[in-house]
Amino acid sequence: MKQIALFALAVLFAQCTTYDLLIKGGQVYDGSAAEPQMVDLAIDNGEIVKLSQGISARAEKTIDASGLVVSPGFIDVHAHLEPLSLYPDAKSHIMQGVTSALGGPDGGSPFPLGSYLDTLAETGIGLNVGYLIGHNTIRNHVMGLVNRDPTESELTEMSGIISQAMQEGAFGISTGLKYLPGTFAQTPEIIALAKIAAHHNGIYTSHLREEGLGLLESVAEAIEIGRQAGLTIVLTHHKAIGQPMWGASTKTLAMVDEARAEGLDIRIDQYPYTASHTGISVVIPPWSMEGGRFDRFRERAADQVLRDSIRKGIVFNLINDRGGNDLRRIQFARINWREEFAGKTLHDLVVAEGMEPTIENGAEMIIQIQEHGGANAIYHVIDPEDVKRIMSHPMTMVASDGRLTQFGNGHPHPRAYGTFPRVLGNYVRAQNVLSLGEAIRKMTTLPAETLGLEDRGTIAVGYRADLAIFDPESIIDRATFQEPHQYPDGIKWVIINGQIAVEGDTFHDIRAGQILRRSGTATALQQH
Numbered sequence: 345m346k347q348i349a350l351f352a353l354a355v356l357f358a359q360c361t362t363y364d365l366l367i368k369g370g371q372v373y374d375g376s377a378a379e380p381q382m383v384d385l386a387i388d389n390g391e392i393v394k395l396s397q398g399i400s401a402r403a404e405k406t407i408d409a410s411g412l413v414v415s416p417g418f419i420d421v422h423a424h425l426e427p428l429s430l431y432p433d434a435k436s437h438i439m440q441g442v443t444s445a446l447g448g449p450d451g452g453s454p455f456p457l458g459s460y461l462d463t464l465a466e467t468g469i470g471l472n473v474g475y476l477i478g479h480n481t482i483r484n485h486v487m488g489l490v491n492r493d494p495t496e497s498e499l500t501e502m503s504g505i506i507s508q509a510m511q512e513g514a515f516g517i518s519t520g521l522k523y524l525p526g527t528f529a530q531t532p533e534i535i536a537l538a539k540i541a542a543h544h545n546g547i548y549t550s551h552l553r554e555e556g557l558g559l560l561e562s563v564a565e566a567i568e569i570g571r572q573a574g575l576t577i578v579l580t581h582h583k584a585i586g587q588p589m590w591g592a593s594t595k596t597l598a599m600v601d602e603a604r605a606e607g608l609d610i611r612i613d614q615y616p617y618t619a620s621h622t623g624i625s626v627v628i629p630p631w632s633m634e635g636g637r638f639d640r641f642r643e644r645a646a647d648q649v650l651r652d653s654i655r656k657g658i659v660f661n662l663i664n665d666r667g668g669n670d671l672r673r674i675q676f677a678r679i680n681w682r683e684e685f686a687g688k689t690l691h692d693l694v695v696a697e698g699m700e701p702t703i704e705n706g707a708e709m710i711i712q713i714q715e716h717g718g719a720n721a722i723y724h725v726i727d728p729e730d731v732k733r734i735m736s737h738p739m740t741m742v743a744s745d746g747r748l749t750q751f752g753n754g755h756p757h758p759r760a761y762g763t764f765p766r767v768l769g770n771y772v773r774a775q776n777v778l779s780l781g782e783a784i785r786k787m788t789t790l791p792a793e794t795l796g797l798e799d800r801g802t803i804a805v806g807y808r809a810d811l812a813i814f815d816p817e818s819i820i821d822r823a824t825f826q827e828p829h830q831y832p833d834g835i836k837w838v839i840i841n842g843q844i845a846v847e848g849d850t851f852h853d854i855r856a857g858q859i860l861r862r863s864g865t866a867t868a869l870q871q872h
């Protein structure tokens with residue numbers, strides 16, 4: 345009798361359970377690339393607490409996900425989060441279904457990291473964020489823009505900074521060996537510093553030294569660093585730049601497979617576009633900017649002999665590297681000297697200046713742009729077949745390389761708005777390059793595993809309730825190179841730590857994000 349009463353009480357209790365959120369009727373992809381399941385999700389206190397068919401308990405809010413895909417929230421392992429203090433809502437990222445992002449790529453990061461993370465925690469942020477510590481940032485801090493090896497004490501100082509950042513929660517280190525001052529660093533320096541990250545169980549994300557003619561040597565360098573330092577390597581925004589190298593991804597992927605067969609943990613991330621976006625200085629010979637990107641560059645460019653030599657170096661890059669041998673392939677995103685040319689091409693600018701649109705004149709124009717404070721540009725120099733081949737590799741993650749953007753401000757690369765919906769709508773649905781489950785894996789469990797996030801990236805009981813719910817039939821990016829400021833279609837709901845950030849077309853600035861630290865545990869932020 346007593347047992348029956350207890351049982352009745354338990355049934356009554358179960359019926360009275362009220363969850364924070366119920367998601368019913370969706371096709372649930374757990375992130376593993378397994379077949380989807382038709383199960384309901386119950387969420388409480390930011391966590392997935394129940395996963396089964398036909399959950400009938402009450403909830404504060406119920407989402408009808410009929411006809412929709414329920415996926416773990418997307419994890420972006422290459423994000424430019426520098427403007428987070430300006431745009432803490434992170435709307436341009438969250439509207440794509442991104443719930444966690446890793447900042448500090450390409451060798452550039454906040455410094456010192458610990459106090460920066462504390463500031464973010466006070467501000468409140470829209471999505472979960474973690475950071476890498478950038479080699480360019482610390483080399484510049486310790487040595488400035490000099491072209492030489494570090495002294496022993498400089499190397500010790502850099503190592504100390506990395507060690508401290510790792511203890512403050514960094515996920516590892518990043519390099520940008522194409523950029524100043526990383527380009528002045530030899531391989532042994534990076535190995536020594538990567539060993540510090542390895543000691544703290546971190547990863548090393550490499551923006552390769554070269555992605556054009558020197559691509560294969562640069563992939564080999566990154567793999568060698570992984571071998572010597574003993575840590576996970578991510579070849580970030582992997583691609584083959586410039587016509588002479590189109591198709592080279594066949595070789596780079598074979599190198600990755602060979603290294604993995606040897607036991608090294610080499611991974612890849614990629615944005616799904618045929619154009620890159622970076623400073624115009626990427627086509628300028630680094631020696632001409634040693635000691636100062638603008639002031640020292642101007643001094644050298646004022647010397648006719650040096651100017652001719654700089655121009656020659658740029659001509660070489662325009663033909664073979666990030667120029668595609670056609671001035672129309674370089675599209676300005678931001679140009680300090682002539683703001684009205686944002687969105688226009690180098691060809692347009694040269695013609696507007698009354699010159700013939702030759703490669704030589706394009707190079708001269710780039711010198712003048714750098715003399716006037718530089719520019720950012722979009723370089724249309726990647727082969728669509730390389731994009732697909734790299735995307736299909738099982739160890740490739742989807743990552744945006746996008747910068748947090750304020751709607752309507754400037755002329756960003758469209759990846760800032762469209763990366764994840766573009767993969768799902770274009771490469772999965774339209775082109776059939778990947779299955780839907782495999783694409784989701786590349787956006788969720790694979791990056792979570794790479795970062796060692798133990799409670800995110802998977803839909804399972806006990807995991808954080810970071811979710812992207814979308815319509816697989818309509819999801820698509822809308823941002824283009826011509827009109828980048830467009831949110832994607834088809835993302836119906838985005839849930840971050842159990843809170844609703846996107847509801848149809850409505851964005852809620854709820855700042856539900858948390859600071860992610862290398863251990864995989866997150867430090868809760870103050871609620872706002």
Ligand SMILES: [Zn+2]
Binds near residue numbers: 422424449745
């Ligand atoms: Zn980047």
